[in-house]
Amino acid sequence: MNNISLERVRDDAYAIPLDRLDVSEASRFQNDTIWPYFERLRKEDPVHYCNDSLFGPYWSVTKYRDIMAVDTNHKVFSSEVSNITIIDRTEEERNPMFIAMDPPKHDEQRKTVSPIVAPGNLAKLEGLIRSRVSAILDGLPRNETFNWVDKVSIELTTQMLATLFDFPFEDRRLLTYWSDVATTIPQAGQEIDSWEKRASILSECLAYFTRLWNERISAEPRSDLISMMAHSPATRNMAPREFLGNLILLIVGGNDTTRNSISGGVWFMNQNPDQMRKVRGNPALVPSAVSEIIRYQTPLSHMRRNALVDTNLGNKEIKAGDKVIMWYISGNRDDEVIENADSFIIDRKNPRQHISFGFGIHRCVGNRLAEMQIRILWEEMLSRRFDINVVGEPERVSSNFVHGYSALPVRIAA
Amino acid sequence: MPTVKFLEFDGSEHKIEVSVGTSVMRAAVDNGVPGIDGDCDGQCACATCHVFVDSAWLPQTGERTPTEEELLGFASATEPNSRLACQIKMTNALDGLVVRMPAGQH
Numbered sequence: 283m284n285n286i287s288l289e290r291v292r293d294d295a296y297a298i299p300l301d302r303l304d305v306s307e308a309s310r311f312q313n314d315t316i317w318p319y320f321e322r323l324r325k326e327d328p329v330h331y332c333n334d335s336l337f338g339p340y341w342s343v344t345k346y347r348d349i350m351a352v353d354t355n356h357k358v359f360s361s362e363v364s365n366i367t368i369i370d371r372t373e374e375e376r377n378p379m380f381i382a383m384d385p386p387k388h389d390e391q392r393k394t395v396s397p398i399v400a401p402g403n404l405a406k407l408e409g410l411i412r413s414r415v416s417a418i419l420d421g422l423p424r425n426e427t428f429n430w431v432d433k434v435s436i437e438l439t440t441q442m443l444a445t446l447f448d449f450p451f452e453d454r455r456l457l458t459y460w461s462d463v464a465t466t467i468p469q470a471g472q473e474i475d476s477w478e479k480r481a482s483i484l485s486e487c488l489a490y491f492t493r494l495w496n497e498r499i500s501a502e503p504r505s506d507l508i509s510m511m512a513h514s515p516a517t518r519n520m521a522p523r524e525f526l527g528n529l530i531l532l533i534v535g536g537n538d539t540t541r542n543s544i545s546g547g548v549w550f551m552n553q554n555p556d557q558m559r560k561v562r563g564n565p566a567l568v569p570s571a572v573s574e575i576i577r578y579q580t581p582l583s584h585m586r587r588n589a590l591v592d593t594n595l596g597n598k599e600i601k602a603g604d605k606v607i608m609w610y611i612s613g614n615r616d617d618e619v620i621e622n623a624d625s626f627i628i629d630r631k632n633p634r635q636h637i638s639f640g641f642g643i644h645r646c647v648g649n650r651l652a653e654m655q656i657r658i659l660w661e662e663m664l665s666r667r668f669d670i671n672v673v674g675e676p677e678r679v680s681s682n683f684v685h686g687y688s689a690l691p692v693r694i695a696a
Numbered sequence: 697m698p699t700v701k702f703l704e705f706d707g708s709e710h711k712i713e714v715s716v717g718t719s720v721m722r723a724a725v726d727n728g729v730p731g732i733d734g735d736c737d738g739q740c741a742c743a744t745c746h747v748f749v750d751s752a753w754l755p756q757t758g759e760r761t762p763t764e765e766e767l768l769g770f771a772s773a774t775e776p777n778s779r780l781a782c783q784i785k786m787t788n789a790l791d792g793l794v795v796r797m798p799a800g801q802h
């Protein structure tokens with residue numbers, strides 16, 4: 283966007299009467315103009331009530347420390363009594379999954395899934411991931427414009443998911459498809475035009491996985507996710523809807539988020555050539571660059587909680603039943619906690635101190651896996667001395683939840 | 697100043713002087729001791745400063761807080777002597793404290 287239109291967006295963000303400021307409009311995420319609106323809220327009304335939006339009335343929590351306070355207080359702010367994103371869903375439309383549960387059920391189920399993405403197990407996967415990354419990179423076209431999102435970001439995350447589930451490799455793009463369907467809100471004229479259509483596609487997903495489950499429950503326990511769920515006392519008696527819910531959680535959790543960090547990283551490095559030079563000159567900075575990419579991208583713009591009792595946050599009275607949105611995307615730009623938060627600095631002092639993974643009992647269980655994938659990708663790109671040029675503006679997704687890209691045109695010099 | 701001995705998973709030793717009142721997590725992170733991350737900066741909100749307290753020191757380091765207990769429930773490879781280092785504040789009585797790190801933080 284050029285400077286004049288940026289100015290105009292800023293003026294608009296500061297001109298809207300506060301009580302009409304609604305940061306949930308998806309178009310502002312799609313055209314990347316959301317920033318001044320959050321900046322204003324952080325300055326003028328950090329815990330902000332919007333009583334009229336497409337999604338009904340809701341609170342916006344926009345500063346790092348307030349978000350932390352909500353995220354770590356699950357006794358007051360529930361993940362279970364309503365949906366976990368800004369859009370309301372009926373009980374029937376919601377898939378039961380542990381990201382959307384409070385203790386004790388959340389804790390039991392999380393403990394089952396957690397070991398597979400714990401450091402010890404990840405170390406075993408590192409070699410396989412590296413060889414798959416290498417194969418993808420070595421197969422990329424040279425001197426030819428292509429979509430990085432499709433050829434690298436999606437392909438790599440899909441292969442990782444297939445590995446985690448030990449999912450038939452040739453069918454792996456089904457995982458991407460189901461993930462997309464699961465995060466789609468049905469719209470007339472689109473491929474998914476009704477909740478029934480969505481449900482029917484997801485029931486195919488369930489059927490496929492049920493087949494894998496049945497094979498694995500009668501076999502010796504192995505270290506893939508399906509086998510672990512089939513053999514663990516906490517999960518082996520899950521109802522089909524709950525099984526589907528947890529599958530979707532793992533597929534979506536490990537898909538869009540990592541995918542968009544992979545795309546975002548290439549875009550940010552291109553916009554900040556000095557940072558690219560830094561990491562080229564010193565590959566030991568890769569882990570720190572990975573954290574900075576994840577902060578700067580904030581792949582999930584928000585998570586939602588629901589107040590169980592009347593409570594006070596930032597001197598505002600939140601009532602029992604109110605919808606509370608934690609805008610991670612804003613917390614990650616909070617200058618009070620993160621110095622020069624608007625700048626992309628790969629060797630900043632505390633790169634791990636960002637809020638993209640949330641905090642508290644729901645903190646992203648896959649965070650080490652995501653970091654490892656992105657780290658390996660950058661290590662392999664650097665060792666190949668890739669010169670990746672972004673040759674056009676990225677296309678962004680129209681969503682206030684998934685913060686990401688549908689296209690990033692690039693060209694690799696031969 | 698009292699000192700803390702950090703033992704990395706591979707056995708490497710780091711002896712660090714820690715001023716009274718500073719948390720064991722802070723001391724590790726500020727002195728670049730590998731194996732402790734402290735992603736939440738000591739808010740007891742993430743479990744990435746998981747350590748094993750040497751059994752001789754267990755009585756002096758006190759009890760886990762309820763939030764700490766909950767988060768340790770999700771950490772990998774916990775033992776009865778697992779603690780979050782951000783919840784152990786340095787005192788003179790802890791001079792010589794020994795903590796070991798797990799294979800990785802999660």
Ligand code: HEM
Pocket residue numbers: 353380381382392399531532535536537539540543576580581582585638639640641642643644645646647648649651652653
């Ligand atoms: C850069 C990549 C990723 C980002 C930014 C991300 C972000 C998040 C966020 C914000 C939450 C909710 C935190 C909260 O409510 O406090 C979450 C939870 C979760 N994520 Fe991730 N995630 C990423 C990668 C992954 C991967 C690779 C997996 C797959 C293993 C995964 C699986 C999950 C699961 C299962 C939960 C639910 C945890 C719970 O409720 O206890 N995520 N993630």
